[in-house]
Amino acid sequence: MDKAILVGLDLNQYNMTTSIKELIGLAKALNIEVLLTMTQKASRPDGATYVGSGKVLEIKQAVDALNADMVIFDDELSPAQIRNLEEILDTQIIDRSFLILSIFSKRAKTKGAVLEVSLAQQKYLLPRLIGMGKILSRQGGGSYNAKGPGETKLELDRRTIENNITKLERQIKVLETQRDTSRKTRSSSNIPLVSLVGYTNAGKSATLNQILKLFEIDNKNVFEKDMLFATLDTTARRITKKGYPTFIITDTIGFLTRLPHEFIKSFKSTLSEVSNSNLILHIVNGIDPEKALHIQTTLDVLKELNADAINQITVYTHADLLDERAPDYEFWISNKTGYHIQGLVESIYEVLFGSMISTKLEIPYDEQHLIHTLNEQTKVLNTEYLNEHILVSTLMYQKQLEPYKPYIVKTGYSNNL
Ligand SMILES: Nc1nc2c(ncn2[C@@H]2O[C@H](COP(=O)(O)OP(=O)(O)OP(=O)(O)O)[C@@H](O)[C@H]2O)c(=O)[nH]1
Ligand SMILES: [Mg+2]
Structure with a gap:
């Protein structure tokens, strides 16, 4: 089990305590043990190291003392911040976005989810290649980190990533077309x-x-x-x-x-x-x-x-x-x-479907198939087979009435659900 230190910067934009609690939940979802959480108040993030330089040293001491495998930041870090922090702290640096993407990457199962999370991961990685290079190529500890969905190794080459993005977008498009077709079938029904x-x-x-x-x-x-x-x-x-x-x-x-x-x-x-x-x-x-x-x-x-x-x-x-x-x-x-x-x-x-109404219908014998639908989808109270037509008393929702409009004898509101 990987062990992590969590770090939050309180910029007075959201409740730090609940945000950190949520971050612990996210770490837990990846089976990461949280050793310690550290926060700092500031008016804005440090461009180079996100938290102030004093805090970075504090984090370093904690990493060494507790033997942490990684430091997880409760925000999205810039490529430069990731690179600098990794150099100073000499451990894996993970930001909130990468943590979320890793959860999805580890657990995505269906084809659609796998493709979509791969795409999100590749798009996240592209601008961060320089910063993340060392982390992703690191051997051993936190190895899930260097994995894409289905446990394939994430590629670190810009050209490969760009190709992957194009390929994934194409595959997702194909799935989308299939989804569209089934949606059309559904909406036509x-x-x-x-x-x-x-x-x-x-x-x-x-x-x-x-x-x-x-x-x-x-x-x-x-x-x-x-x-x-x-x-x-x-x-x-x-x-x-x-x-x-x-x-x-x-x-x-x-x-x-x-x-x-x-x-x-x-x-x-x-x-x-x-x-x-x-x-x-x-x-x-x-x-x-x-x-x-x-x-x-x-x-x-x-x-x-x-x-x-x-x-x-x-x-x-x-x-x-x-x-x-x-x-x-x-x-x-x-x-x-x-x-x-x-x-x-x-x-x-x-x-x-609107409110429930009671209705009396005269269904002609050549429309007898409607009786089956009425029995399946409405609450038929009475059916009489008369000489000229079939007389049906039933309860149904207003929007169900449409196909039966020509055959209505009487309708009224009903509270009788
Ligand atoms: N006591 C109680 N537990 C509930 C109730 N509704 C959901 N839960 C529990 O809350 C937990 C989360 O419920 P889920 O239905 O998995 O939540 P979800 O919204 O589908 O969450 P994600 O799929 O993670 O987005 C589960 O352990 C549920 O059994 C409720 O009304 N009462
Ligand atoms: Mg759910």
Whole structure:
């Protein structure tokens, strides 16, 4: 296990304590043991060494005394800063961006995620070749550091990196075209799409699993775990239940404050599902003291993805851990007890399909196939096979009514869910 010292520079721009806590979480996600955290207050970073020269010496003493394998900085460092720090401290220097990219690189599994993280890594490396050269070519300790996805060694040559970027962009484009095709098939079938988005570790995957449980959809659970970036790809699940219209729900990677710039750009393809959805469930860990920051971060990323105009429901998780009753004006659920999951699903139906109405239809015998769809996707109360037509009384959501418009005898609102 690699051992690290974490360093933060408090520029009075964000809460240092929570930022360092998050950095510890990121280090943990890479199996790095944190020996010590050190912070310094300053009005701006030092151009050459990020922290002041006195602090650099302090860090050096700590590195030597504790035998640290690396120093991790809670910010993105410039190539020169990396080079200088490495020379003085004589150990691996890792910045926040590289740490995040390394987590993704180590854990990416699906083809899309592997390509996207490789691209982000190569783009991050390109301007830093001089600074990172020594680190990446270092033998032994922290060897994950010199690895790309799939444990291939990262190349350090500028030309190779430029070629890689072109190649990766091409491969991602091919995947994008495939995604587009499946999206077109889906949108032509008119099945609406719901996306779970939010800060990492907020409970997105857990919410999806609770919804699957409610619908008794077995063996389709997604990975959920108390760790940063547990989910690294987009997973779609089709939600069907007799008597209800179908929708698709997708779980995707979580967001984090100050994500590396290369990251969002590279993951645009994975995240493109979000901008194509009909409803966004913005999942927030309701008991996290930093939830306001988490909400803002998510809103910022949604804007960057051009998804900020899409219908949104903000859903607070961890209601089971609330000391008092959940406030009525917010939407709270518990993925532990299942509290309010039913209510969440009802809200999803309502946003996607409108309110529930009761309707009487006269379906002609030559349109008999509609009876099957009605039975599958609406709550049929009564079916009578009369001489001229089939008379059906049913409950359905407003937007489901479209194909049956010519056959309506009567409609009315219904609270009878
Ligand atoms: N007690 C409690 N635990 C929850 C609740 N929702 C999620 N969790 C737990 O919180 C942890 C994180 O949940 P995930 O669903 O993996 O979080 P995520 O948003 O998918 O996170 P990433 O995939 O890392 O972005 C898991 O251990 C969940 O079991 C909840 O309502 N109550
Ligand atoms: Mg997840």
